Amino acid sequence: MRLRLQQFRPRIGPHEHRVVQPRQPLRHTSLRAPEPIGLLLGDHDGLNRLAGLLSFAAYSRHTIVHVPLRDGLPPDEGVGEPVDLVVAHHTLGLRPSKWPELRRKLVNGTSLTVRTDEARTARDAAAWRELWERPDSRDGLRHATHARTFFLSGSRDVFAETAACFAYAAGWGPQHKRVVEGRSALMTALPTLVQEPGGGHPLEVLICFKPYPPYAHFRRPGAESRLGAK
Template identity: 30%
Template sequence: MKLPVTIHRARLGPVEFKVIRPARPLLDAVLVDHDSHLDAYLDQQAAKLFGGLWTLAASSPRSLIHLPMRGNPAPAHEPPEAGTRQLDLVLLHHSLQFAPSRWKDVRARLGPGRRQTVTLPAPVLTEDSLIHQESRHYRENRDLFHQHVHAETLFMTGSAKVFRDTARHFIDVARNGPGYVPVHPRYPRFVTELHSHAGVLGNAREIRVEYCDAWIR
């Protein structure tokens, strides 16, 4: 999988941060904070891009992966609700130990960046990854996501393994969402979840990922 990205660098004092963004605007994609959980609404292209960037986060432990999308049009079947807000998303490896409180300053220092194309392996659900899923339920497991919200941005912090193993959710939406919706008129929603029972969430809320092909313009 070839993924066009833009590489940005921002310096705060003696520390330089590397920020990776998709090279093209992330259009038909919305991340909604419902307080008790989060909803991601994605069209096919956005779901592919999410899967690619999720995979990139697994192999880029020294980078912040930024998906800017707050302010995008809402899905036609899910108009904005009172008490909800749209968020940007940042994916980062736990070893980076980045404080979300610094994000606003880092974001303000990002320049135009440098275009680059990275080549990624396609996420695959293998027998080994199924074994990893079972092992997640043991108390000593440390491959968990943790979340923080700051400056209208959701920070998803995790290990390389948990990013790699969960990228398949977005690939599943991209592959199966477009074909599912037309043949299920009574419930035209293709949904997958990063669920609390899946053993991938530590201090983190559930995320529903839903295919959507109609947006409020």
């Protein structure tokens, strides 16, 4: 997949950071923070680009991926606080408390085009799933919500698995019959969020497909060819 991005090089003290954003907003995609259930609602374009962005993040250890989802159209379902998404390798050590200062410095970006390798992403996602089945596996998605932003940190392989989840939702979501009526379809969830100590309801972020209105523009794959066959 080819991704068109904006690249920024903000500096805090002696440290320079690399931050990228989608060049065009994901207008029909939104994210609600998990309290304890979050909701990521997107159309095919949004979910497909999120798959590409997570794939890019998986192999960019020194890059912060910022997806300003609050800039899109307000969703017509779901509860909870609308938030942006930030993805960074855990080895980068990004602290959510530092993000507001970094975000204010995201000015004068430069254009960047990158390509992702879906085959490599699929291999690393499969490797993560195999390892996760072992009793001693600890490679989950660390997360936090701060400053109207949902932060995900993790390793290359768990980011690859997250990319695969978005790709699955983008590819199979349009197949659901009721989406032509404007209804959302629950596809999957973010893989294995690290849970907070103390028990309680497990934190989850559900991933749902939903076409954007007006729904007359949307046809499930194959619908046109069947209509033509008549």
